Amino acid sequence: xxxxxxxxxxxxxxxxxxxxxxxxxxxxxxxxxxxxxxxxxxxxxxxxxxxxxxxxxxxxxxxxxxxxxxxxxxxxxxxxxxxxxxxxxxxxxxxxxxxxxxxxxxxxxxxxxxxxxxxxxxxxxxxxxxxxxxxxxxxxxxxxxxxxxxxxxxxxxxxxxxxxxxxxxxxxxxxxxxxxxxxxxxxxxxxxxxxxxxxxxx
Numbered sequence: 001x002x003x004x005x006x007x008x009x010x011x012x013x014x015x016x017x018x019x020x021x022x023x024x025x026x027x028x029x030x031x032x033x034x035x036x037x038x039x040x041x042x043x044x045x046x047x048x049x050x051x052x053x054x055x056x057x058x059x060x061x062x063x064x065x066x067x068x069x070x071x072x073x074x075x076x077x078x079x080x081x082x083x084x085x086x087x088x089x090x091x092x093x094x095x096x097x098x099x100x101x102x103x104x105x106x107x108x109x110x111x112x113x114x115x116x117x118x119x120x121x122x123x124x125x126x127x128x129x130x131x132x133x134x135x136x137x138x139x140x141x142x143x144x145x146x147x148x149x150x151x152x153x154x155x156x157x158x159x160x161x162x163x164x165x166x167x168x169x170x171x172x173x174x175x176x177x178x179x180x181x182x183x184x185x186x187x188x189x190x191x192x193x194x195x196x197x198x199x200x201x202x
Contacts, residue, residue, distance in 0.1 A: 006069045010035030011056045013079045015044050028075040031104050035073055048086060060099045070098075076105040077122050082130040087123040091116060156188060164192040171200050
C-alpha cells in the first residue's frame with residue numbers, strides 16, 4: 001500500500017480555553033504533528049455534541065470507503081470520551097468502518113483484540129476518574145454551603161437589570177449582543193426578562 005493510501009487523522013480536545021488548557025491543546029497538537037489533518041475543539045469530555053470529532057469521524061469513514069487505510073490518532077483516551085457507553089459505541093463504529101484508533105499516551109492501537117481490550121479497560125478507568133471528580137465537586141459545594149458561602153453568580157444590580165429590560169424589548173438587538181454589551185450571560189438576560197414578565201415586541 002502506498003503512502004497516499006494511508007491517512008492519519010488527529011483529534012485534540014480541551015474542556016476550556018484558560019491558560020492551562022491552552023497549554024494542554026498545544027501539547028496535544030504537537031504530539032499529533034505528524035497527522036495529515038488535525039481537528040481540535042473546546043468541549044467537555046462528557047458532552048456528546050462535539051462537531052469537530054464528528055467531522056473527524058465522517059472524514060475517516062469517507063476515506064475508508066475509498067479503500068484507504070485510516071488511523072484516528074488522539075493524545076490520550078480521555079480526550080476522545082470519558083463515558084464508557086460512548087467509548088463502546090465509538091469502538092463499534094470504528095470497527096465497522098475499519099478505522100484504527102491510536103492513543104499516543106497509552107501506546108495502544110485498536111487493530112488487534114488486545115488493543116481493543118486495553119482500550120475498554122482504560123475507558124472504565126477514565127469513567128471512574130470522572131465520577132470521582134464529580135463526587136469531590138459535590139462534596140466541596142455542600143461544604144461551602146454549610147459554611148455559609150453563597151454559591152453561584154452574584155445578583156445583577158438594579159441598573160444592569162433596567163438596561164437589560166430596555167435592550168431586551170428592542171427586537172433589533174440580538175440576545176447575544178445584549179449579553180456581550182452588558183458583560184453578562186445570555187441566560188441572565190432571559191432570567192431578568194422572566195423575572196419582570198417582559199417579552200420581546202412582535
